Amino acid sequence: MDLQLKEKVIIITGGAKGIGKGLAEVFAAEGAISVIVGRKAADNLKAVSAITEKGGQAFQVEAELSDPEACERAVNAIVAQFGRIDALVNNAGVNDGVGLESGNYKDFMSSLHKNVVHYYMMAHFALPELKKSKGSILNITSKTAETGQGNTSAYAAANGGRNALTREWAVELLKYGIRVNAIVVAECWTPAYETWIETLPEAASKLEEITNKIPLENRMTTAEEIANMGAFLVSAKSSHTTGQIIHVDGGYVHLDRALVNA
Secondary structure (H helix, E strand, O other), X not given: OOOOOOOOEEEEEOOOOHHHHHHHHHHHXXXXXXXXXXXXXXXXXXXXXXXXXXXXXXXEEEOOOOOHXXXXXXXXXXXXXXXOOXXXXXXXXXXXXXXXXXXXXXXXXXXXXXXXXXXXXXXXXXXXXXXXXXXXXXXXXXXXXXXXXXXXXXXXXXXXXXXXXXXXXXXHOHHHOOEEEEEXXXXXXXXXXXXXXXXXXXXXXXXXXXXXXXXXXXXXEEHHHHHHHHHHHHOHHHOOOOOOEEEOOOOOXXXXXXXXXX
């Protein structure tokens, strides 16, 4: 299927690693220009090189997204370089473990800036160009907003906000023909996930315990599987899809695992 993404300028925040990197690579493979926005230029450039070595097109902008002014500068730099924005993928964030018992006000507010405030800021600053292109917005969110996790109040709240903003923006931007959707991630294998697993006692058995609870094929979702759905959602092939919160999780959130694994 031709997703009609050739030469489309797509911003991916946090596009240097993990799910963001998977998104950037799939978009570029479809002919788009993947614009990676992230806090470390070296990481961004490494991801750009990986794409261009395969014949794709990519660009990077260094930005600390928790700083609203940096978000504005990043968008301005992209518009100066390409003269357009066709899609924004809000992806950057970190599960930083700011809980109710263990956290405090300052850490909670800091986490919101790391995880949801920049979703708003990037969309706000990109909006004039998205109006021109009748582009789309894709928000990457986490199951923690729906299932909870424990000891991560700020991250869960931020993801609840991401889901709510998806529906809110879909309504607000109808008049411009801008579509807004979200992908909910559950258990996805990324370098960050691997690093976390390795901090646990008996890491291999813990990983097996987790994967056994994933109904479809008892395995982790891959970044590429998230990205494949993302490419569809930002493309013209999903032209009548907006306000949707789609789970790409092997049935983790909604299927009855007790029955599936019986």
